[in-house]
Amino acid sequence: MSKLEIVNLSKIYGKGESEVEALKGINLSIENGKFTAIVGPSGSGKSTLLHCTAGLDNPTTGEVILDGKNIFKLSEEEMSKLRRRKFGFIFQSFNLIPVIDIYENITLPISIDNKKIDTEYISEIINTLGLKDKVSKFPNELSGGQQQRVAIARALANRPEIIFADEPTGNLDSETTAEVIELLKLSVEKFGQTLVMITHDENIASTADILITIKDGKIVKKAENKQRKRH
Numbered sequence: 001m002s003k004l005e006i007v008n009l010s011k012i013y014g015k016g017e018s019e020v021e022a023l024k025g026i027n028l029s030i031e032n033g034k035f036t037a038i039v040g041p042s043g044s045g046k047s048t049l050l051h052c053t054a055g056l057d058n059p060t061t062g063e064v065i066l067d068g069k070n071i072f073k074l075s076e077e078e079m080s081k082l083r084r085r086k087f088g089f090i091f092q093s094f095n096l097i098p099v100i101d102i103y104e105n106i107t108l109p110i111s112i113d114n115k116k117i118d119t120e121y122i123s124e125i126i127n128t129l130g131l132k133d134k135v136s137k138f139p140n141e142l143s144g145g146q147q148q149r150v151a152i153a154r155a156l157a158n159r160p161e162i163i164f165a166d167e168p169t170g171n172l173d174s175e176t177t178a179e180v181i182e183l184l185k186l187s188v189e190k191f192g193q194t195l196v197m198i199t200h201d202e203n204i205a206s207t208a209d210i211l212i213t214i215k216d217g218k219i220v221k222k223a224e225n226k227q228r229k230r231h
């Protein structure tokens with residue numbers, strides 16, 4: 001069953017001579033509980049697609065349907081609630097808050113929403129991501145890989161329906177990359193969440209359930225990997 005329907009999405013940046021058609025009529029269903037990887041050359045429109053799909057940017061035309069509703073028809077308040085409650089984000093830069101400790105960083109999406117923290121679930125995430133002895137530390141006391149694990153934990157904290165990740169390992173060395181990706185996939189499988197990830201890394205892409213290739217703002221290939229190893 002699909003979770004999110006992307007319908008005829010297009011995005012034009014700029015006007016006149018400086019106009020760039022970044023997305024040209026994208027149609028795609030994001031499948032529930034699966035890991036979808038998006039690959040393609042630099043400038044092909046991957047980040048634009050991810051940002052529009054996640055409601056971080058407005059498309060020029062097209063719809064993104066979640067729970068039967070076009071997210072671009074939501075009010076500003078409904079849209080920010082949607083981003084806060086149903087979506088989780090992981091970017092290349094970890095975007096942790098330096099003045100609060102790791103536990104507070106991880107639980108921030110819940111406290112911002114004035115929700116009660118499910119301490120058992122949060123402990124499970126913290127243990128799965130190997131962060132148990134780091135919870136009272138501050139971001140600058142952690143390595144890049146550890147900070148990205150915190151960002152993953154934060155993205156999982158409010159049990160989002162979908163996690164969007166834009167080159168989440170772009171700033172990490174290859175060993176840490178492998179470790180972070182394994183943990184991300186393990187978390188997604190263990191907690192049953194949908195993951196959409198942009199990556200330049202062919203090894204990572206080859207482990208996805210669904211591999212989408214974008215070129216010049218269009219989907220040129222959609223491949224399903226039925227053999228993917230499960231943990």
Ligand SMILES: Nc1ncnc2c1ncn2[C@@H]1O[C@H](COP(=O)(O)OP(=O)(O)OP(=O)(O)O)[C@@H](O)[C@H]1O
Nearest residue numbers: 013014020022040041042043044045046047048049
């Ligand atoms: N804010 C913007 N203003 C104008 N043009 C933009 C803007 N953002 C992206 N573009 C252009 O839109 C096209 C698609 O960019 P996008 O960042 O989506 O590609 P990408 O596949 O994610 O690239 P990369 O792999 O290098 O991150 C590019 O030609 C880019 O220069």
